[in-house]
Amino acid sequence: MGPITAAAPLELDVVVSRPSSPLVRRAVGVPVLLVAAAAMLPWMALNAAVAGVVLGARGIAAAPKAVVQAIDYAGTVVLGR
Numbered sequence: 531m532g533p534i535t536a537a538a539p540l541e542l543d544v545v546v547s548r549p550s551s552p553l554v555r556r557a558v559g560v561p562v563l564l565v566a567a568a569a570m571l572p573w574m575a576l577n578a579a580v581a582g583v584v585l586g587a588r589g590i591a592a593a594p595k596a597v598v599q600a601i602d603y604a605g606t607v608v609l610g611r
Contacts, residue, residue, distance in 0.1 A: 550558075
């Protein structure tokens with residue numbers, strides 16, 4: 531095996547430029563934001579639908595107990611005990 535030598539440093543050409551103008555930032559930002567919204571909206575809609583189904587299923591499972599508790603509470607209030 532040969533000797534271990536240090537790797538040559540990377541030569542990255544970093545170009546320092548002036549900040550872009552507000553008009554250019556807005557002209558680039560609007561389409562980027564539209565594309566991001568178009569990509570996120572279907573995911574958000576699907577996420578909301580799944581959450582609705584899960585919460586609905588939990589509500590249906592808990593409904594009988596909640597009705598019984600409401601009946602017991604109403605009876606307690608009417609009887610004053």
